[in-house]
Each structure stands twice: as structure tokens, then as C-alpha cells.
Amino acid sequence: MYDITNRNSFLNIKRWLKELLENTDLKCVVFLIGNKIDLVDKNEKTREVTFEEANEYANDNNLTFYETSACINKNISLVFQEMMESKK
Numbered sequence: 001m002y003d004i005t006n007r008n009s010f011l012n013i014k015r016w017l018k019e020l021l022e023n024t025d026l027k028c029v030v031f032l033i034g035n036k037i038d039l040v041d042k043n044e045k046t047r048e049v050t051f052e053e054a055n056e057y058a059n060d061n062n063l064t065f066y067e068t069s070a071c072i073n074k075n076i077s078l079v080f081q082e083m084m085e086s087k088k
Helices: 007-011 013-023 037-042 051-060 076-086
Strands: 031-035 064-067
Touching: 007 013, 031 051, 031 076, 051 064, 064 076
Parallel strands: 031 064
Antiparallel strands: none
């Protein structure tokens, strides 16, 4: 998970993904979640990571990608539902 209003949090994803893949079953399903979409809904200028950039990174690394907001419960249920279905 990264903060879409903080580029550094997105840039750290590469390191986290590398560590994850080195230390887990390679068959695991990995999600890339961009959080705090509510802040961008209020002011688009707060966005530091575009949807397209993150989606491309997810596609290149075989990750399931969503943008969410825990604050306004946007896409949270969808993400958990997808996670549960991916375990089957």
C-alpha cells in the first residue's frame, strides 16, 4: 500500500515488492493499493502518483491494482472481496 499523495511511498514499493518476493511463496497473489483517494477527490493537485503510472507498474509486475480510501470506505470492500476470491 502506498499513499497516492506521497511519491516516496510509491517509490518504496519496488523495495517492498523485492523483499516480499524473496521471502514468500512465489505463487502468492500481490495487490498494489493506492490509498487516500479521498484527498485527491477534494483537490486533484494533491496527487503525486497518477493512476496510469501505478496501473502500469502493477501490470508490469503482475499485481492486482486498486485505488482506495479507508477514510470514506471507497473500494475497501471490493479489495477484500477480490482478495478472498483470489485465495480460492
